[in-house]
Amino acid sequence: MSLKGPAALASLAMPVAAVLIWPRSWWALIVFVLWTLGVFAGLAARQRKQYRENCDKLLAHAQVSTIRTLSHHRHDWMNELQILYGYLRLNKLDKAVDVVDRIRTKMEQDSRVSQLGYPELSSYLLSFRTICDTMRLEVEVEDGLSLDKLPLEAESLSRAIIGLVNVIRFRASVPLAGENVLRMELTQEEGGVLKIVMKYCGELAAADSITEELEKCLQGTGRLAQGLEPAENSAQARKMVIHFPPSA
Template sequence: MSLREPMALASLCLPVAAVLIWPRSWWALIVFVVWTAAVFAGLAVWQRKAHREHCDKLLAHAQLSTIRTLSHHRHDWMNELQIIYGYLKLNKLDKAVDVVDRIRAKMEQDSRISQLGCPELSSYLLSFRTICDTMRLEVEIEDGLTLDKLPLEAEKLSQAMIGAINVIRFRASVTYAGENVLRIELARRDETLEAIMQYSGELAGADSIAEELELCLQGAGQLAQGLEPAENSPQARTMIIHFPLPA
């Protein structure tokens, strides 16, 4: 709330005081009625304007996010096309076919993410590259999985998943020895929805990650015991989250 609203409401003290001082005067009552009507009419106008400005900002942010996402995807496709072109010029058809297969697999995964049935989570996963430059995100969605058709609160699950990813994202340290990668597999397992998060790379404060993940889940899911760090990769972590599906 801006200062306008409190100031406008505070100004009602003047006509109220006039009515109290001159209770038998008709003009004081008229001033009170007109003043009150004007104040609330002005508040309504200001609130509509503030709401419109807020919606415009949200729309502009969404448009900018979309543009950045499309730009990143265009950059990726151009790189892949240049690789294919190079293999074709060298007459390495088998290598070119491998790149095409990789592109097809990536497009299939993007399609599954888009059809996940939760716009907030889908948008976050597809635009992740535009908001994070310290970690690469790879997502594997079970074929045919749509959250809006499962007996759970898709919005609550979406917020829990985004929060869990952000826990890793904010702890991913800049590394010069390799690349930080978070791989997520989302699939239905009998009476639960299982999210397997496998991270490899530099990670700050790894000992407290489980506690932070529990806070992000907020009762929507349960953090299961993951695999121990591998001896040849002490920074690798596997975290498994189970989201129960009510019968």
Template sequence: MMFRNRTLWGLAAWISLALPVTSVILWPDTWWPLIFLAFWTLAIGTLVVMMERRIHREHCERLLTRAQSSAIKTLSHHRHDWMNELQILYGYLRLNKPDKAVDVVDRIRARMEQDSRISQIGVTELASFLLSFRTVCDTMRLDVDIQDGLYLDRMPYAAEKLSKSIIGLVNVFRFRAASPSGGENVLKMAFYRQADELSIAFEYEGELAAADSVTEELARCVEGIGQIDQGEEPAEQTRQARTMVIHFPLPA
């Protein structure tokens, strides 16, 4: 709607130039129509530039507001998760169960290390998507494991293209994940680098809608930059178990 209004205003502004142009045609031997045309053109040009700047500023403000809102939701969700873990830890300490408390601390430490590696993966768009995933998806849990010392921005890939491909792979499972009748849907991702390629291992356990076409859709996400090594096929039951590895060969 905003784009349509912007187009109409711009079109109307330039069409209004017909008035001074007509005056030049009707009175070709006088000087004032030329001055009128020059001033009118300058005024229209100034108006259009001002409108473009205002629209660009409003667009940037909306993007900033959206990013801030997403960050707040992510922080709120993480705070809720940590509070739950701390309450469990406090309960075990009150019950004098140190072994159980140690397990909770180890789980918290592992989550913190995971989030730290995601935030340092080197591609802002991908890191933001993975860290905020829990706030935008309630049908599937995403567990991410990144090889120590793996930074995508230090690898010879087009970062934006690689990021969109990986996000697309996750979204294939995200949008196909059906509300489970029992348990939960879990997608595990493991990033690791081999000698001549970047590999991402996927392991999905849960319920999928239209599961037969998942592999084909995944292949479209990596077309031209990677290939799928299909692993375990899903069993003949509602609950699906899929494993696969996506290979991204390093450019020469």
């Protein structure tokens, strides 16, 4: 049956009317039963089709996001390798060692981000460059830190962290010079307390209401110990400190 949901259900009025008009007629009852089975079978088939289409869309979106993320990372590694090759050609071994150390540090941080314990958060942080062109995100994760090993609800914590980054992301405006940079440090303190330090340098729109937006993102899962405070003696540098859980 090709009718849409509301129309298919409305079509049941005809066999119901037939049963009411001819209550003792066996054919009216048979038509009603067969019609009803056909309607619900059609609705079930339609729902399965919509579910498959939604799954296909989500899969396609994930594939495109993965390809874009890998493309950005490949571009970064190619730039680093070109710089390394140039230093080696010039026999500047000390500079070449610095480049290798920078590559190693970046790979270690990406590995720690991927092992945070919640795939949605790791995917968001690693693919951030593909969804934002007004701000650069640098993430530093303490060695061995995994959210699923903390006495916290990992899913709520993951959503809160993504929300915190998005508050800054959506307020970051195109700078007149340089670039906007958000540096986020995740460390574990005593008692399983997670400490997040966010340092932002760049242009911000409607900065006066950011602290309120940050607190809304936490939704009771964390405590904003320090919000949008000046940092590094710069008018464009701001520092935010968050503790999870809020009783910390």
